[in-house]
Amino acid sequence: MKLAHLILAHNHAEQLERLVNKLAHPDADVYVHIDAKVNLRPFESLKRFEKVYFITNRVKIYWGAFNMVEATVNSLEQIISSKNKYDYINLLSGHDYPIQPATAFINYLSDNPGKAFMSALLAETHCRDLLPRVQKYYLDNYRFPMRYRAQRLLNRILPPRKMPGNMVLVGRSQWFTLSVESVDYILKFWDAHPSFRNFMKFTWGPDEFVFQTILYNSPLKDKMVNDDLRYIDWTAGGKNPKTLTMDDADKLLESKKFFARKFDMQRHPDVLEYIDKHLL
Incomplete structure (x- = not known):
């Protein structure tokens, strides 16, 4: 091992x-x-x-x-x-x-x-504080003056955002222990889905739910253990x-x-x- x-x-x-x-x-x-x-x-x-x-x-x-x-x-x-x-x-x-x-x-x-040890709570039922972090626009990734004013304007005029592909949102903590099989799947998914990447660029704290969400909506879901x-x-x-x-x-x-x-x-x-x- x-x-x-x-x-x-x-x-x-x-x-x-x-x-x-x-x-x-x-x-x-x-x-x-x-x-x-x-x-x-x-x-x-x-x-x-x-x-x-x-x-x-x-x-x-x-x-x-x-x-x-x-x-x-x-x-x-x-x-x-x-x-x-x-x-x-x-x-x-x-x-x-x-x-x-x-x-x-x-x-x-x-x-x-072959397991994926990570904190993966369902946002809709057990970790609802994740929901506004994907539904609203966040510009923390962009370092320009008055970005928070622009962020407020975006959220005032645009409708709530929805997860791409109707993916189920899960997460909690960013730290994990993953099998290489799981990591390999995540990287291939990441490379093959630019729309998912672009969506996550405008979320807040995505490190706490990106990787869990990819695996939860994958054939490897059953390998996940909700324990980091x-x-x-x-x-x-x-x-x-x-x-x-x-x-x-x-x-x-x-x-x-x-x-x-x-x-x-x-x-x-x-x-x-x-x-x-x-x-x-």
């Missing part, structure tokens, strides 16, 4: 290096996409690792914008086209951290071949998960998940030390 970790990162090079070290395993490689808005130099220390590769087709990423999807697609394409052959691809952020040993994760995937294998605490409210601290240590220990997010090594290094000692 061969695994490729894909990490999307934009800061905290020291924390990213710590994450890469914890992912190390003979059957796992690590691919890193660094936001094109930032300088690569602070991250160049990762080049000394034999099984770490940088994504070359970097994208400038803005929160909530379509370019996060572009960065993910570019990265997946590089992984799939590499000389290395994988069974699974695991998407992480630079603020994630494993809470079980690398071998346990590899063994779990070996015991569950991550511990994420949304109780703080707002659009970002809680930054985990030692107050969350017992919950991490009990969660039985393989990864957790998000962490801040500069402000709360003690919880990472706790994980290293008690969970890894």
Whole structure:
């Protein structure tokens, strides 16, 4: 069983290096996409690792914008086209951290071949906050003055948008662990359906539903598991998960998940030390 970790990162090079070290395993490689808005130099220390590769087709990423999807697609394409052959691809952020040993994760995937582990709630019934994010026009992907005024005007004069091809909208969290079969299907669908791509360019936060929606409306639907294998605490409210601290240590220990997010090594290094000692 061969695994490729894909990490999307934009800061905290020291924390990213710590994450890469914890992912190390003979059957796992690590691919890193660094936001094109930032300088690569602070991250160049990762080049000394034999099984770490940088994504070359970097994208400038803005929160909530379509370019996060572009960065993910570019990265997946590089992984799939590499000389290395994988069974699974695991998407992480630079603020994630494993809470079980690398071998346990590899063994779990070996015991569950061909699955697509991702948060995939039906928008119409279980995740209704997704609906306005596709029904309205959003211009976050376009960096021009007064774009939000133009956005309000578009939504005032144009009717609500509808999903292309009557596709069923599903999603919740962007992070996933997918079989290569699933990734290959997503990339082929992406390439063959420009109308779907263009529709998603005007949505908000599409990274949280694009990939789930493609698979849910595909012959691979039955391979989907509505579990992203991550511990994420949304109780703080707002659009970002809680930054985990030692107050969350017992919950991490009990969660039985393989990864957790998000962490801040500069402000709360003690919880990472706790994980290293008690969970890894």
